[in-house]
Amino acid sequence: MQQRTKWLVIVLIGSVWFLNACSTLQKESPTISPFTFTDQQGEAFGSDELEGRLWVANFIFTECDTVCPPMTTKMADLQEAIQEEQLDVELVSFSVDPQVDTPEKLKSYLLQFTDDDSNWHLLNGYSQQEIEQFAVDEFQTLVNKPQDSTQVLHGVNFYVINENGVVIDDFSFSDPELVDKILQSLNK
Template structure:
């Protein structure tokens, strides 16, 4: 019994310890933002950023995900924390810069630190999401909806995943704010 209690205590202690991100940084990319301008991963170097995958004609999770991300954005500003937001479109052939801009305007008036990206092919974003974020993206043939994950990724200044949360997770906004603050 004593050994079991020691094992439990050590396990809890190790679980409480923070860990450094150990994965490689996200590979470099250059896409097009909601203003029709080129946006490159080099613009995120040395910055904390939060990423997700969405599309503008989504019938289910994308509007509430984007609403939650807008809540994160306003909380960051209220607390004086600096972080960029990057939303990758998973339906790039439909999501033009204009559509991304119109979609974002439904959730925030301030897009100064929010980059909604397109300008790549469907296969490219599916590969990018899978290889860089271990996230499934799949647009079935003849469908207007795209299957994709509902994760928010907090990225460190080196472009590595620091933490990730399902957007429906209880307290997700506070958890992400805490992570951004820890990285500052």
């Protein structure tokens, strides 16, 4: 059973890579549809609060055994760089395991990386099916939680969204220049 999960991970990562490679051929960037979810404070948060603002998004979950801790570390590095440059940017991390990631658990998770959540919102408040569809529809990335696993397969990109809710750039978290590239994108 564990071998099957490893193969699923390999297939999903390959699929995400392929979709990301194909996404560079697109002429029109996706615009994020209106949404309202729940943040780590247990408060409603969504597109209304992000309207007219730059924001950076990614997909993570608190029980992740692989990419999420380094992705969250990169987001914390980005938060610090944004503060140093005095940019008004919101950070949004969508949980891909919403039944496990309660607001309290998300808040505790975030405290492992930063004690400042003034501009960083970890979101849940949707079903597994809803986040899987949201990821595909809004960010053109895959999210899948196999029934026989506690791990969730998901894309590893960071998305830069402009004041109009349009995804203007996306970058792999594994890019060693991730923070610098996102800052350049935010300063366009």
